[in-house]
Amino acid sequence: MLDAVVVGAGPNGLTAAVELARRGFSVAVFEARGTVGGGARTEELTLPGFRHDPCSAAHPLGISSPAFRALPLERHGLEWVHPELPMAHPFPDGTAAVLARSVAETAASLGPRDAGTYRRLVEPFLPRWDTLVRDFMSLPAAPLPHDPVTLARFGLTGLPPSTWLMRRFRDERARTLFAGLVAHVIAPLGGLATSAVGLMFALAAHARGWPVARGGSQAVSDALAGLLRDLGGAVHTDYEVKRLDDLPPARAYVFDTSPTALARIAGLGRYCEGYRYGPGVFKIDYALDGPVPWTAGQARRAGTVQVGADSAEIGGALRAVSREGRAPDRPFLITVQPSVADPTRAPAGKHVFWAYGHVPHGWTGDLTDAVERQLERFAPGFRDRVLARATAGPPELAARNANYVGGDIACGAASGLQLLLRPRLSLHPYHTPHPAVFLCSSATPPGPGVHGMSGHNAARAVWRRLRQT
Ligand SMILES: Cc1cc2nc3c(=O)[nH]c(=O)nc-3n(C[C@H](O)[C@H](O)[C@H](O)COP(=O)(O)OP(=O)(O)OC[C@H]3O[C@@H](n4cnc5c(N)ncnc54)[C@H](O)[C@@H]3O)c2cc1C
Known part of the structure; x- marks a missing residue:
């Protein structure tokens, strides 16, 4: 049995996986797309030789992120x-x-x-x-x-x-x-x-x-994935998770998805019913x-x-x-x-x-x-x-990317209390009603942006739970 399975290889999912692997837990990531990255990727979208960032490109939050700054991402190619x-x-x-x-x-x-x-x-x-x-x-x-x-x-x-x-x-x-x-x-x-x-x-x-990241924002994601592999973690791509049963047995499941998708996949019914996109x-x-x-x-x-x-x-x-x-x-x-x-x-x-x-x-x-x-x-x-x-x-x-519900790139409206307290009014936003299921996407604090801090904070909640059990 794995210690933790992460669903989604965006910057938050990868950061959560790295944080857990660094602390000696066994981790595997499952990503729906053919490559890792979520909102931090690079592709030749138009003509040969033109490397576009389909999502994030400027990284004020990435370079200032306490989570990224604590990781040796430069050694894995991030500049x-x-x-x-x-x-x-x-x-x-x-x-x-x-x-x-x-x-x-x-x-x-x-x-x-x-x-x-x-x-x-x-x-x-x-x-x-x-x-x-x-x-x-x-x-x-x-x-x-x-x-x-x-x-x-x-x-x-x-x-x-x-x-x-x-x-x-x-x-x-x-x-x-x-x-x-x-x-x-x-x-x-x-x-x-x-x-x-x-x-x-x-x-x-x-x-x-x-x-910006030299070569494209994909460099951020590739550095996180490279570090994860070095730490013994596994990354599986082209693997869309539709039900919890699609995943190997694990002590914790960490979702880099929208709260709505998490509720559907984990069968959590009315979890985050009032969440607004x-x-x-x-x-x-x-x-x-x-x-x-x-x-x-x-x-x-x-x-x-x-x-x-x-x-x-x-x-x-x-x-x-x-x-x-x-x-x-x-x-x-x-x-x-x-x-x-x-x-x-x-x-x-x-x-x-x-x-x-x-x-x-x-x-x-x-x-x-x-x-x-x-x-x-x-x-x-x-x-x-x-x-x-x-x-x-x-x-x-x-x-x-299933997280951009209705084209909302912030994975949830940044208005009202939901700007700060997301996905619901709680001091434990990374926990869900299921004790082994956690949320780590930008639908949790501190919210949108490539900074990995939602993943970092969620990993803390996970390792505390894993050490208790
Ligand atoms: C057009 C655009 C421009 C942006 N510009 C910037 C910018 O310049 N700077 C900045 O900091 N931020 C920017 N952002 C926002 C930033 O990209 C996101 O806030 C950030 O990527 C969120 O990270 P995340 O890990 O929470 O989710 P995501 O990066 O969205 O990753 C989620 C991952 O989970 C996967 N997934 C979802 N459901 C499943 C499933 N069921 N099974 C398996 N895998 C699944 C997805 O395929 C995806 O890879 C931009 C976003 C967009 C779309």
Whole structure:
């Protein structure tokens, strides 16, 4: 009998498996797809030689993750590469606000009236970033923080809605940059704790950057899987788990799946019945003949570029998908251009680039034209650089990965209490009503992103249970 079986080889499933194997437990992972990775994979989606990340590409949470930092992933091929600027947010007038590694450069890009406010917002947290991120991302699994004062201070600033925090800024540049950061988790700007989301991404840029993985995000997953095999763990691909009986006997079953799939597979009936899924995304991967011709020079130097004219336009796009059930005319876009930092992704002189906009849950339309009209506003001539594109709306995303229910890439709405307390109101979110069944996906705290911390926290719950029995 195995000690633990993990269902799903996304970053959380693989991290959970590694954490258990490191502690001497026997572990096997079962993955539905032909390769490991889940939301951290790389494929030639368009043309030969163009290596696209179909899901995650920018890794502010990955490089800062306490779980990843404690593992020898570099020895298994993971190399973070940094663009000159972590993030840029261009405006219609041809200028841009930036998230630079330097607080001073960032503050200067926001304009003289908000530079001081920005510095006062981020500077107190930066010297304590590593401890803060560990305390925050371990909640509620490790209720005793290493630095309770900084965590409490972060809570006071972060718990209110981002619309409150944005009122501290006097000009639109800072408000727009901040609204864009909050929109990364598809949370409504007026939602509880959305200030924490924006602040977390900004602090991550200053503390450790927003890198990409050399060769593609698959390198993150391959490093985790390589380490797992070194530790004696097994990985089985092309193995979709439909019932608990499909799995070998084990003392614990750890699911890197949606709570709904877990309930179905493990026969847990009404477990997480009230769990809500959020809006979907429409994603386009591009092979380009050259770099994106952004008008703003800073955007050409950034790994990630947020596209939305102002905070009202971004808020309107989020409202359209989450409240009005329609695709926005001017979608807010998150775009990543990995080949700006990593030339291995495309043939010489060519580039890979992706963009996604938010759409209603389960939406079946085509957002390509709206996405490209939006890009043309900030990068005129963009369409002329397109060699090939691969599009994926909610149905295609859900078909690629069962965790993206209705195209929701966060595996659960990041709104209301569910942003922090997921998949249900509990101090033990990784446990289920079945004593041997655990959940470790991004449907558990700290939520979406390639950081492995849900897997790390769940593994703690598992090894405690295994040692008790
Ligand atoms: C378009 C897009 C862009 C993104 N951009 C970023 C980004 O830039 N940065 C970032 O940090 N995050 C990003 N994310 C989010 C990130 O990818 C996810 O939050 C993260 O991958 C979640 O990890 P996970 O391990 O919980 O689940 P997943 O990565 O979704 O992995 C779950 C795995 O379980 C497998 N599985 C599911 N059901 C079964 C079953 N029944 N049997 C066997 N296997 C099963 C799936 O095939 C999958 O491999 C993005 C996601 C998408 C889709």
